[in-house]
Amino acid sequence: MSDYAIVADDVSKKFLLGRRSSSLKDRLTGFSQANREEFWAVRNVSVEVPRGSMLGVIGHNGSGKSTFLRTLCGVFRPTTGEIRVRGRVTALLELGAGFHPELTGRENIYMNGSVVGLDRAYMDSVMDEIIDMADIGSFIDAPIDTYSSGMRARLGFAVSVQMRPEILLADEITAVGDIAFKQHGIARMKELRDSGTTIVQVSHNLSMMVEACDQVLWLQHGVTRAIGPSAEIVAEYKRVAATEKAGRMIESPEPVPKVKARKNDRRERAAQATARLVERDVRPDALQTVVSAAPGEAPAVGGPMRVVLDLDVAALELDGPTAVEVRIDIVGARGANTGLGARHDVELLPPSGPMQIAWDLEELPLVSGRYNLAVGLWPDGSGPQNPTSQSRSSPSAMVLRHVEFVVEASADDRLVANLGGSWTVTTSVDEVSSQQAS
Numbered sequence: 067m068s069d070y071a072i073v074a075d076d077v078s079k080k081f082l083l084g085r086r087s088s089s090l091k092d093r094l095t096g097f098s099q100a101n102r103e104e105f106w107a108v109r110n111v112s113v114e115v116p117r118g119s120m121l122g123v124i125g126h127n128g129s130g131k132s133t134f135l136r137t138l139c140g141v142f143r144p145t146t147g148e149i150r151v152r153g154r155v156t157a158l159l160e161l162g163a164g165f166h167p168e169l170t171g172r173e174n175i176y177m178n179g180s181v182v183g184l185d186r187a188y189m190d191s192v193m194d195e196i197i198d199m200a201d202i203g204s205f206i207d208a209p210i211d212t213y214s215s216g217m218r219a220r221l222g223f224a225v226s227v228q229m230r231p232e233i234l235l236a237d238e239i240t241a242v243g244d245i246a247f248k249q250h251g252i253a254r255m256k257e258l259r260d261s262g263t264t265i266v267q268v269s270h271n272l273s274m275m276v277e278a279c280d281q282v283l284w285l286q287h288g289v290t291r292a293i294g295p296s297a298e299i300v301a302e303y304k305r306v307a308a309t310e311k312a313g314r315m316i317e318s319p320e321p322v323p324k325v326k327a328r329k330n331d332r333r334e335r336a337a338q339a340t341a342r343l344v345e346r347d348v349r350p351d352a353l354q355t356v357v358s359a360a361p362g363e364a365p366a367v368g369g370p371m372r373v374v375l376d377l378d379v380a381a382l383e384l385d386g387p388t389a390v391e392v393r394i395d396i397v398g399a400r401g402a403n404t405g406l407g408a409r410h411d412v413e414l415l416p417p418s419g420p421m422q423i424a425w426d427l428e429e430l431p432l433v434s435g436r437y438n439l440a441v442g443l444w445p446d447g448s449g450p451q452n453p454t455s456q457s458r459s460s461p462s463a464m465v466l467r468h469v470e471f472v473v474e475a476s477a478d479d480r481l482v483a484n485l486g487g488s489w490t491v492t493t494s495v496d497e498v499s500s501q502q503a504s
Contacts, residue, residue: 070152071233071264072115072138077147079108079130079137107133109288110147117153120255120265122279122296124272124303130288131268132237135159138266139235153232153264156182158223167211171202171221174210178225192228199224199250220247227254234258237268252278272300308434308475352381355441357471366474371430375423375441382464384416390443390464394425397438397468406431412443434475442466 083103108130115121123131136142138149139157165174175196179189197206200221202213210218227234236255252274259265259278269275275282275296282299284291292299354376357365365371373394395407408425443465 069116070114071117072113072121072152072266073150074111074113074134074138075148075150077108077111077134077137077144077149078106079133079142080145081105081107106145107288108137108144108285111283111285111288111290112147113283113290113293115264115266116280117264118259118262119280120259120267120278122275122282123266123268123285124270124275124282124300125285125291126307129285131285132159133288134285135235135237135266135268151233155233155235156226156229156231158226158234158236165210165218165222168209170209171200171206171213174221175225179229182229184229196221196224196228199227199247199254201247223251227251227258231258231263234263234265236265238270248274272304276300304475352378353441353443353465353467355439355467355469357439357469364472364474365430365432367432367434368429371427373425373427373439373441375425377421377423377443377465379414379416379418379421382414382416384414386416388414388416388445390414390445392423393440393442393444395440395442396432397440404432404437407440430473432473434473436470436472439469439471440466441469 081104083105111130111134113121123134125131133142135157136159137144138151139155139159141157141159166177169177172193175193176186176189179186200206200217200223202217202221205213205217213221234255248271255265255267256278267275267279279296281294282296283293284299284303292302356374356376358372358374359365359370360372375392390412392410392412393407394409396404398404408427410423410425412421412423414421445464
C-alpha cells in the first residue's frame with residue numbers, strides 16, 4: 067500500500083430502484099423495501115493507483131463512472147469490497163458546489179481556502195492565477211448569484227486545483243469552458259500530477275485521456291471491461307464504440323422495445339436490398355472478391371483499402387479475346403449509390419484459367435459503417451451508371467457480384483473522412499498584392 071495512493075479491492079455498489087413508501091405501516095413491516103428492485107451500479111471493480119500517477123475512467127453514459135468516483139471519495143459507502151486511500155482527498159464532483167451565492171467570487175475563494183486549512187497568505191499568492199484561469203474578469207468582485215453556470219464552474223475548478231491536493235478525484239471538470247480553458251485545465255492537471263498529486267479523472271475527452279493519463283479504466287454496465295495503458299485502452303474503446311449496437315438499457319441484455327422494433331425494421335429493409343443485389347449476380351462462382359486493409363484486417367476510416375478480384379476466365383466460356391471494363395462501385399448498406407468507385411480496362415484471353423485483379427486505395431473516403439461492393443465485368447466498357455439498378459435496356463454483365471464489407475472507425479477520430487485536396491495559406495494581404503504587381 068505504501069506505493070499506492072488508492073487501492074479498490076472488488077468494490078460493488080448497489081442501489082434500490084423504485085419509490086420509497088412514506089407509510090409508517092410499510093416502514094415498520096419492511097414492505098416499502100420489499101417492492102424495490104436492486105440495481106448494481108458498480109460490480110466487482112478492482113484497481114490500484116500508484117502515487118503521483120493519473121488514472122482515467124471512461125465508459126458510456128450510465129456505465130457507473132461517477133458512482134465509482136463517489137465511492138472512492140466516501141460519498142457512497144461500498145456495498146461490498148474495500149477501499150484504502152492514503153492522503154488528503156480533494157473531490158471535484160460538482161464544480162462550484164459550496165459557493166455562497168451572496169458572497170463575491172473573491173470572498174468565496176478565501177472561504178474555500180480556509181475550509182481546507184490554507185492560510186490567507188497562500189490564497190493571496192495564488193489569487194491572480196485563480197482569476198486568470200477562471201477567466202471571469204471584473205466579475206471576481208461580484209456576487210456568485212450573478213454568475214452564469216459556466217462562470218461558476220470555471221471558478222470552482224480554478225479554486226480546487228490550487229488547494230494543494232494530495233489526491234484529486236475529478237468528474238468531467240474539463241467539460242466546461244472554451245478550448246483555451248480546457249487546454250489550461252489539462253495543463254494544470256499535468257502539473258499537479260508531475261508535482262506528486264495522484265489524480266483519478268472521469269471524462270469523455272478521450273484525447274485528454276491518452277495525452278495525460280498513465281492508465282485507463284474502462285467501465286461497461288458497472289463492471290471492468292478493460293484496464294491498462296491509456297493509448298491501448300482508448301483505441302479499443304473507440305473501435306468497439308464505432309461498431310457496438312446502440313439502444314440498450316443500462317445493465318439490460320435486451321434492447322428497448324421501440325428501439326428494437328425500429329432496428330429490426332431497418333435490418334429487414336437492408337437484408338431485402340442486399341438480397342435483390344445478390345439475385346442479380348451473374349455467374350457468381352466465376353468471380354471471388356476480398357475486401358481488406360491488410361491480411362486479416364478490416365478497412366478503417368481514412369486508411370487504405372485493397373480489393374482483390376480472383377476471376378476464372380475459363381468459366382466465362384468466351385469465344386475468343388474479349389475487351390471488358392472492370393467496374394467497382396461502393397454501395398450503401400441499403401442499396402444507395404455513394405457515387406464512389408473505379409474503372410479499369412482488361413483484355414480476357416481464353417482459354418486461360420485464373421486471373422487476379424487488385425485495386426488499391428490509399429485513403430478510404432468513407433465514414434464507418436456497412437457497405438456493399440458492386441463488382442462487374444461489362445463487355446466493350448458498357449454498363450449502367452447506377453450500380454444498384456440494372457435497366458432492361460442496359461447490356462448484360464458478364465460477371466456481377468456484390469460483397470458486403472465493414473469500415474471501422476480510425477484511431478484518430480478527428481475527421482470522419484479525409485477528403486484530401488489542396489490548401490492555400492495567405493499570411494499577408496500586402497505581400498500577396500506586391501507579388502501580383504511584380
